[in-house]
Amino acid sequence: MAQTTPNHTQTVSGWAAHDSSGKITPYTFKRRENGMNDVTIKVLYCGICHTDLHHVRNDWGITMYPVVPGHEITGLITKVGSNVTEFKVGDRVGVGCLAASCLECEFCKDSQENYCDQIQFTYNGIFWDGSITYGGYSKMLVADQRYVVHVPENLPMDAAAPLLCAGVTVFCPFKDNNMLEAPGKKIGVIGLGGLGHVAVKFGKAFGHHVTVISTSPSKEEEAKDRLGADDFIVSTDAAQMKVCYLLTIYSTSYVSYCTEIKTKEVSFDCLDLVVDRQGRGKRVVKGSMTGSMKETQEMMDVCGKYNITCDIETIPPEKINEALDRLAKNDVKYRFVIDIDAQKPASL
16 A cells, blocks of 8 residues: 555645544545546535544544545546546536445445445545545545445535435435335334434434434424424433333334444344234344435435435534544534635634
8 A cells, every 4th residue: 555656646635633632623635536537526525524534534444544534425527538428617516425346246236335345435445546535524536436426516615525425324224125215114213313403303204203313302393393203202211112112012013114223232132023912023123334326316316306405514624633523522513624725724
C-alpha cells in the first residue's frame, strides 16, 4: 500500500487526522488523475458520520494515518473519463461508503458489491492501484463512475449528503422486507439519531405505523409532533418495554430496526424463531451493511420522490473538531454537514 502512486499528480486541499488524538488539521495531499472510468468531483458538502469519529480516534485499531474521513459526499462533476456514459460535467452527484470492489464475485455480479469480500471504502481503504483512499473532507474527489450516484434536482445538496450513508443504511431494510409499496405494517425504530430520524421519515412516507424506541423521554415530542411517529416507547421504562416485547411476539406485522448499533452479545431462544405462543413462526433476525450502488441510487430517487432529506447542522471546516466532540456526546440534531467551501470570517 502507498499514500500515492506515480498517477497521483493532483494537489488537493483537505482535512485529516494524523494520530489517535483524532484532531483534524488542514492537510494537502495528492489524488490520482482522472482515468477512463473516473469522474472528478468538486466537493460541496460532506456529512460527518459516527464512523468518522471511530476512524480518526482509531477506536477499531485499523486506521491508516493520515486519514481524510468522509463518506457522505455531494458535489458537482468537473471532468469525466472517456468511458463514462452515465454522467456529464455539471451533474449533481453523490459518493457514499464504497470506492472499489472486485467486480467479479457473485455479489458484484448481482449488484450487491457492498458484500464483496474485497470491498474497499471511500477512505481508509486500498484502491485498485494500491493507494490509500482519502474521503470527502476535501475540496475535490476522483471516483470510479460505478461508485457514484445522481442527486435528484429537488434535493438540497447539504441535507442530501448524509443520505449517502445514513439514508441507504436504513432504506435497505425497508426494501429487503418489501415495505416500499406495501403500507400498513408496524415499524419499530430503535434510537432517534442520525439514522433513526431518517428511518422514521421513510416509514411514514411508505405508509407504515412507526414506533420510536428511545432511552430519552425528552425526544417524544420531537418524534411525534415533528417527525410524525405514531408511538414512542422509553426503553428504560420496564412497563413500556413489556408492551414493546408483547408487540414483537404477537404482531405478525411488527418489524424492529436497530438503527444505532452497539457491539454486544444478544441471546434468544431459537424456538422463538420457529413458533410463538400463538403458533405463528418463520421469524427472522437479520442485518445489512449500508447498501449497493443500485440500492443507493434507488434510495436517492425515492428521497427525491418524497422530498426526504436529513435534518442537519451545517458547519465550516474549521469547526470539524468541535463537531466531532459534540457528536461523541450525541449533541446534534441529527447530522453535522461540512460546507467545504465555507470561508472563515476575516475577523477570526
